[in-house]
Amino acid sequence: MVFLDGIRLNRQNVITISGITSAAFQFHHSDLFSVHFDQHLNFTEMCGIFAYLNYDVSRERRYILEVLFNGLRRLEYRGYDSAGISIDSSSVAGAVRSPSDPPLVFRQEGNIESLVKSVYQEVSATDLNLEESFSVHAGIAHTRWATHGEPAPRNSHPQSSGAENDFLVVHNGVITNYEVLKQSLLRHGYTFESETDTEVIPKLAKFVFDKANEGGDQTVTFSEVVLEVMRHLEGAYALIFKSRHYPNELIACKRGSPLLLGVKEFAEEQNNGTSYNEMNFISKNGHPKELFLSSDPHALVEHTKKVLVIEDSEVVDIKDGGVTILKFDNGKRKDGKSLSRPASVQRALSILEMEVEQISKGKYKYYMQKEIHEQPESLTTTMRGRLIRGGSSKRKSVLLGGLKDHLKTIRRSRRIVFIGCGTSYNAALAARPILEELCGIPVMMEIASDLLDRQAPVYRDDTTIFVSQSGETADTLNALEYALENGALCVGITNTVGSSVARNTHCGVHINAGSEIGVASTKAYTSQIVVMAMVALAIGADTISTKQRREGIIESLLNLPGKIREVLKLDEEMKELARSLISEQSLLMFGRGYNYATALEGALKVKEVALMHSEGILAGEMKHGPLALVDETLPIVVIATRDQCFSKQQSVIQQLKARKGRLIVMCTEGDAAAVCGGSCRVIEVPQVVDCLQPVVNIVPLQLLAYHLTVLRGYNVDQPRNLAKSVTTE
Ligand code: AGP
Numbered sequence: 103m104v105f106l107d108g109i110r111l112n113r114q115n116v117i118t119i120s121g122i123t124s125a126a127f128q129f130h131h132s133d134l135f136s137v138h139f140d141q142h143l144n145f146t147e148m149c150g151i152f153a154y155l156n157y158d159v160s161r162e163r164r165y166i167l168e169v170l171f172n173g174l175r176r177l178e179y180r181g182y183d184s185a186g187i188s189i190d191s192s193s194v195a196g197a198v199r200s201p202s203d204p205p206l207v208f209r210q211e212g213n214i215e216s217l218v219k220s221v222y223q224e225v226s227a228t229d230l231n232l233e234e235s236f237s238v239h240a241g242i243a244h245t246r247w248a249t250h251g252e253p254a255p256r257n258s259h260p261q262s263s264g265a266e267n268d269f270l271v272v273h274n275g276v277i278t279n280y281e282v283l284k285q286s287l288l289r290h291g292y293t294f295e296s297e298t299d300t301e302v303i304p305k306l307a308k309f310v311f312d313k314a315n316e317g318g319d320q321t322v323t324f325s326e327v328v329l330e331v332m333r334h335l336e337g338a339y340a341l342i343f344k345s346r347h348y349p350n351e352l353i354a355c356k357r358g359s360p361l362l363l364g365v366k367e368f369a370e371e372q373n374n375g376t377s378y379n380e381m382n383f384i385s386k387n388g389h390p391k392e393l394f395l396s397s398d399p400h401a402l403v404e405h406t407k408k409v410l411v412i413e414d415s416e417v418v419d420i421k422d423g424g425v426t427i428l429k430f431d432n433g434k435r436k437d438g439k440s441l442s443r444p445a446s447v448q449r450a451l452s453i454l455e456m457e458v459e460q461i462s463k464g465k466y467k468y469y470m471q472k473e474i475h476e477q478p479e480s481l482t483t484t485m486r487g488r489l490i491r492g493g494s495s496k497r498k499s500v501l502l503g504g505l506k507d508h509l510k511t512i513r514r515s516r517r518i519v520f521i522g523c524g525t526s527y528n529a530a531l532a533a534r535p536i537l538e539e540l541c542g543i544p545v546m547m548e549i550a551s552d553l554l555d556r557q558a559p560v561y562r563d564d565t566t567i568f569v570s571q572s573g574e575t576a577d578t579l580n581a582l583e584y585a586l587e588n589g590a591l592c593v594g595i596t597n598t599v600g601s602s603v604a605r606n607t608h609c610g611v612h613i614n615a616g617s618e619i620g621v622a623s624t625k626a627y628t629s630q631i632v633v634m635a636m637v638a639l640a641i642g643a644d645t646i647s648t649k650q651r652r653e654g655i656i657e658s659l660l661n662l663p664g665k666i667r668e669v670l671k672l673d674e675e676m677k678e679l680a681r682s683l684i685s686e687q688s689l690l691m692f693g694r695g696y697n698y699a700t701a702l703e704g705a706l707k708v709k710e711v712a713l714m715h716s717e718g719i720l721a722g723e724m725k726h727g728p729l730a731l732v733d734e735t736l737p738i739v740v741i742a743t744r745d746q747c748f749s750k751q752q753s754v755i756q757q758l759k760a761r762k763g764r765l766i767v768m769c770t771e772g773d774a775a776a777v778c779g780g781s782c783r784v785i786e787v788p789q790v791v792d793c794l795q796p797v798v799n800i801v802p803l804q805l806l807a808y809h810l811t812v813l814r815g816y817n818v819d820q821p822r823n824l825a826k827s828v829t830t831e
Contacts, residue, residue, distance in 0.1 A: 149259075149274045150177030150245035151361065151397040153342050155352055157238050157423035158390035159368060163189065164232035167221065170243040173394070174214045176401035176461065179469065179619045181825025182245035183253035185210060185217045188260045188270050188344055189241045191230075202349040204267040206230075209258035214245070238350040240420075242342050244272035247825060250280075251297030260344070261300045263308035264292075268346055269327075271307070273300040274397050275339035275359040283334060299337075306331050307343060324348040325419040325428060328355060329444055332417070332430075340397055340412075351421040354395050356412050363410040363418060363425070364394035364402035365451060393420055399454055400461045400617065407454040411600070417444065460617045468818040470620035470711065470811075474804045475670060477625050478663040480615040481797070484629040488636060489656055497649070498656040500639040508609045511591055512541075512641055515565040519546045519590070521553060521581045522569035523828070525623040525703060526630060530569045532699035533634030536793035540642030540652065550577035551831075554584060562589035568610075569634070570594075571618060571626040572827040573601020580831070582606055595633055597626050611637065620819045621826045622711050624804050627703060628666070628797045632659065635793055658791035662798075665788045669801045672785065676802050679766065679783065680809035683737055689714060690731065691739040691803070692754060694721040695747035700796045704739065704803030711821045712810035721747075721754045734762040741799055742777055744770045745792035752777065768799060 152173030154166065161169075170187045186209035190202060208224065210217040225232060244259035251257035260270040277283070280299035283306060288294070292305045310330045314322035328343055338358025345351070354361055368390045395418075396402050402409060412418055415430040428444040466472035473480075492498040505512075512518070518537060520530035527549055537545045543565075548558065554577065560566060566585040570578045573596035582603065585592050594603040594610030597618060604610065615629035636659070639652050683689060689708055693701030702718035709716045719728050721740070732738065738758060742751035755777060758765055765782035767774075774784040785802050789795070811818045 149247050149397070150174065150180055150182060150401075151272050151274050151340055151342060151395065152177060152243040152401050153241065153272070153344075153352055153354070153395040154243075155238075155240045155350070155393045155420055156236065156391075157350075157393070159392060160235045160237050161239060162232065163230070163234050163236065166236065166239055166241050167232075170241050171214060171218050172404075173396065173401045174217070174243050174245055176404075177245050177396070177398055178214060179400075179621065179819060179826050180245070180247075180398065181621065181820065182247050184212065184246045184248070184255070184258040185214050185244065186246070186255075186258040186260055186272075187217070187221070187241060187243040188267070190236065190239055190349070192234075202346045204346055205270060205344060207260055207262060207267055207270065209255040209260070211253045211255060211258065238423075240344055240350050240352045242270065242272050242344050242352070249276060250299045257296045257298050259298075259300060261296060261298060261304050263304035266346070269304040269307040269311070270344045271300060271304045272342050273303060273339055274361075275357075276337050277302060277335055277339065278337035279335070280337075303331060303335070303341065304343075306334060307345070311345075311347060320347065323419075324351050324353050324421070325417055325426070328353045328417055329428065332357075342395055348421075351419070352393075352395065353417060353419050354412060355415075355417040357414050360397050361412045362396055362399060362402060363412060363420075364396065364406045365408045365410070365425075366392045366394070366406035368392075389423070391423055393425070399456055400619070403454055403456045403461060404458050407456070408451045409454050410449055410451050413449075416447070416449075456617065461619065468620065468808070468812075470622050470624060470804075470808055470818045473618055473620050473625045474801065474808060476616070477628050477670070477801065478666045480625040480629055481632055481666060482663045483614045483616060484632050485636070485659060485662075486614070489659060491656075491660070492653075498653045499643060500636045500656065502611050502636060502640050504609050504611050505593070505637065505640055508591065508593070509641060509643075512565045512593070513543075513644070514563070515543055515591070516561060516563040517544045517546055517565070519548055519560065519564055519566045519585075520569060521548045521550050521566055521578060521585070523550050523575050523577050525627050525706060526569040526571060526575075526578075528699045528703040528706065529627050529630035530567070530634060531702065532631045532696060532796040533638065533793075535696055536635055536655070537638040537641070539793075540638045540645070540648055542642075542645075548581070550575070550581040553581050557584075560585050560588040560590050564588075564590040565593060566590045567593045567595060567634075567637075568603050568607060569596075569630055570601075570603050571597045571613075571615075571623050571630070573598040573603035574827045576828060576831050578603065579606070593637075595630060595637075597629070619826070621821055621824050622707055622804075622807070622818075624707075627800060631794070631797050632662070635659065638793075655791050655793060658794050662790060662794060665790050665798055666801060668788045669798050670805075672787075672802050673805055675785070676805035677809040677813075679785075680806055680813055682783075683714075683806075683810060684813050686737055687715060689716040689737050689739065690728065691716065691718045691741070692721040692724065692728075692751075692758075693718065693741040694751065695745055696792055696796050697741040697743065697745075697747075697799055700741050700799045700803065701739075703800055704807070707804055707807035708810060710824065711807050711816065711818055712814055713816055713822060714810060714814070721751060724754060724757070729757070729761070732758055732761045732763045734764055737764050737766060739766045739768065739803070741768045742773075743768060743787060743795050743799060744773070744789055745795060755782075768802065 154169045208221045259272045263269040277299040283302040340356040340359035340361040343353040417428045419426045429447045490499045592607040594607035596603040613629040691701040705716035705718035768785040769777040770789045771786045
């Protein structure tokens with residue numbers, strides 16, 4: 103699940119609140135096997151859900167629309183290709199339980215702003231009164247990433263039960279048995295408008311509703327309809343239902359995909375540790391309130407920090423200002439077919455440890471820009487409470503609470519296997535040499551999908567380390583399931599508290615980099631390297647011969663935020679460099695040793711956001727092929743900062759110069775003349791201890807990618823075709 107910084111789920115599933123500095127996580131071994139992996143791994147869609155219900159608070163239609171649009175804008179960063187909303191066509195205040203007019207549905211392919219434009223166009227064409235007030239109103243909204251059916255209004259959500267919009271549904275996830283359900287519904291005379299898997303859900307709801315009301319009087323409740331629908335659904339989902347038969351009421355339920363309820367009340371708090379009984383009690387006192395549902399905390403935090411993390415198999419009924427939760431006892435019966443009887447449950451609200459500033463761009467134009475520039479602070483947070491400086495007699499050391507009980511096991515491992523994708527893989531690659539050096543254990547690198555494609559051997563005496571910013575990447579989670587099945591110790595390194603990686607590994611470390619919203623990972627990358635360096639220090643802490651080396655690294659870690667502040671001063675210089683590269687077709691980056699990862703990551707950033715071909719190349723491989731590409735036109739970045747590979751990189755530079763290569767050399771401050779002899783462009787960076795140099799060296803390349811993107815006129819925060827969290831295979 104995508105989750106909330108600072109919230110930890112304990113074993114009783116009661117949400118407790120922990121500070122943001124609760125750095126490391128630790129989950130009990132027995133927790134692992136209570137997780138139904140099929141709910142998490144293959145089926146989660148990269149979509150966004152948002153809903154807004156105002157109760158006893160007068161809101162104009164225009165205001166309601168804007169809340170829904172803003173909710174969708176907060177979800178934008180996750181990636182999407184179409185969007186939609188549903189609002190009421192007329193006020194049904196007083197909650198008369200008779201069908202209201204059919205709700206209005208607006209759906210549009212493209213970005214949120216296209217949806218906004220089309221809604222206002224339609225509103226003015228139909229004379230819909232934007233100033234009409236609703237004392238109670240339930241609106242739903244959705245961003246869709248196409249999986250079943252192309253991006254098009256008919257495939258966007260809300261999906262409908264039919265022309266009268268009796269039941270409307272927004273859905274994240276995938277319904278795996280939709281074909282079977284569709285065939286049954288077709289036999290019952292239903293017609294389908296979309297190619298989505300989702301459309302069966304509202305149609306099934308209508309089918310259930312009509313069947314239950316065949317006698318005449320409407321007695322079946324909305325939650326009974328949804329519970330019956332859930333019994334027939336297989337796959338993973340977070341759903342919100344809206345119906346004209348149940349005006350001003352919303353039902354939310356989930357299995358696999360994340361969903362949160364945010365609560366904002368307009369009267370004095372009755373209690374601090376509110377449970378849902380208290381919620382109902384408050385509503386009976388007539389307290390006006392606003393309720394929000396979202397698949398992502400980023401869409402809630404500007405409204406409220408009081409949230410309920412909805413759990414799998416729960417059905418949340420929001421009606422008359424109250425909230426009732428029903429939960430299927432065991433989620434799924436042993437035969438895997440239908441759900442058992444639901445029972446009413448009480449749940450605690452938690453407080454989001456997230457600030458609005460974290461999700462706003464502040465003084466910056468783009469999230470990627472902001473996130474690059476906040477690395478001195480994010481690195482400070484990553485290290486907070488984990489580095490022990492040591493007094494005159496005490497030695498410098500590292501404390502990682504979530505790992506300490508497993509260090510002995512890790513030290514006895516046959517291998518350490520890093521597993522991740524994209525930037526997270528690159529971060530692990532950057533940390534590999536220091537792990538090998540300090541731990542003396544062979545360290546293997548695995549791209550998650552490749553490990554699975556090969557079904558590569560993983561053993562009981564392996565330590566597998568899963569690196570993932572989101573903690574929700576499908577390939578990484580599938581590899582985690584595979585490693586668990588093979589009996590390896592599984593360690594998680596993630597930015598997302600409560601994520602699947604955090605919940606399903608035996609132990610691990612949160613990187614605490616704060617929300618990363620730009621699709622291009624920047625601050626998470628540097629924090630991941632720092633965490634893995636600390637992991638190496640912790641594992642190697644029992645080796646006397648490396649004491650001095652370890653203390654040097656700790657000292658350098660403490661000074662790292664200051665060095666990042668220095669290197670960020672290259673911003674203008676990188677903009678100039680970007681200007682000179684703006685119309686290039688391709689950019690190569692050569693690195694080796696600690697900075698092979700820098701070359702890969704720098705190239706990934708350039709191709710990902712600037713949409714320019716870029717390759718990170720291991721400099722040692724240059725003569726085995728890439729050298730053929732070198733001429734006076736192709737720009738090549740060579741990373742040649744001071745470390746044990748420095749002289750080899752000098753020789754690479756000479757060979758490239760001999761072929762008239764167009765070089766941009768990254769070197770240590772003061773080395774420009776020695777490295778280049780004044781004949782190539784130079785990026786001078788501050789020096790830190792070799793194993794942390796990749797943290798410094800990536801920053802100018804992040805800035806370069808950022809400026810190239812802006813200058814080339816592309817979307818920095820939402821690169822073409824990419825989503826923040828790749829939750830499908
Ligand atoms: C990074 O800029 C990319 N967006 C991408 O490579 C990302 O790092 C990868 O998808 C893995 O994501 P994760 O760290 O959330 O698992």
